[in-house]
């Protein structure tokens with residue numbers, strides 16, 4: 444199968460809302476009047492972002508999900524995406540699964556595949572998503588203010604637990620692993636929550652590299668610091684603890700939640716007066732939102748227990764070049 448047959452078979456889709464879809468030199472998008480385009484790119488490299496053994500349909504889902512998660516963090520509605528794909532060979536079973544997983548998530552969000560590029564090389568997947576958001580209403584990292592609550596959607600830490608089981612550093616009961624593996628391989632981008640938080644949240648980010656690091660980006664952009672309740676944070680993990688008397692287990696769970704990465708939840712801030720509004724947005728979006736701390740004027744992140752006593756922390760978020 445040649446390059447153009449491959450594109451036609453697996454990646455060409457008729458345009459629905461786009462003014463022009465794939466097949467020409469450019470695609471054309473027409474944002475509605477009063478809307479701004481929100482654009483984000485994420486690349487997935489074999490061996491770095493995913494295991495070579497992963498099911499291709501799950502990989503297709505995840506490649507798009509991590510990009511939709513960035514739109515969610517801005518409160519943008521997905522419109523379209525492009526796919527740049529480097530493939531070592533034409534493997535039709537892989538292409539069928541990959542495109543099916545990716546396009547199912549695309550259809551669920553009304554996000555059209557409008558073009559891309561296809562080349563031979565090491566397996567590498569790069570997606571650019573385009574979304575729209577009413578002018579001036581995008582959620583940014585820079586809006587957090589001292590006194591704001593710090594919130595997190597859904598659950599944290601489970602994807603990292605699954606990764607550690609794959610790496611062989613940890614073993615857990617099969618049911619716990621299966622659930623954690625779904626969080627790692629089929630993350631849920633919080634698109635509806637992001638949109639519902641427009642006009643409510645003061646700042647937002649998606650948690651991809653780990654809670655501490657990603658909240659750190661919000662704090663840097665907002666010129667602020669934060670206090671995080673470690674007990675509330677650790678309760679965000681879905682996987683149940685092992686032996687409750689095992690201190691190493693508790694410490695490891697805290698590490699997964701604070702610095703695990705690959706969560707694709709939203710961390711966001713909102714004034715205490717907006718608690719009911721946040722709860723309403725979360726309910727409307729069908730996801731839990733949990734308050735885990737507060738923005739403070741002093742820079743840095745202070746980890747406390749439920750009573751506000753300091754907790755020593757030695758966890759760092761993922762950095763490709765650290």
Ligand code: ADP
Pocket residue numbers: 450454455464465466467468469526527528556557558559560561
């Ligand atoms: P060009 O040489 O003009 O860059 P290409 O030959 O690379 O065009 O691609 C032909 C058409 O197929 C273009 O419209 C491009 O957007 C689309 N396309 C290429 N690869 C992909 C892909 N992986 N997914 C979706 N569309 C693709």
Ligand code: MG
Pocket residue numbers: 559560561
């Ligand atoms: Mg090209």
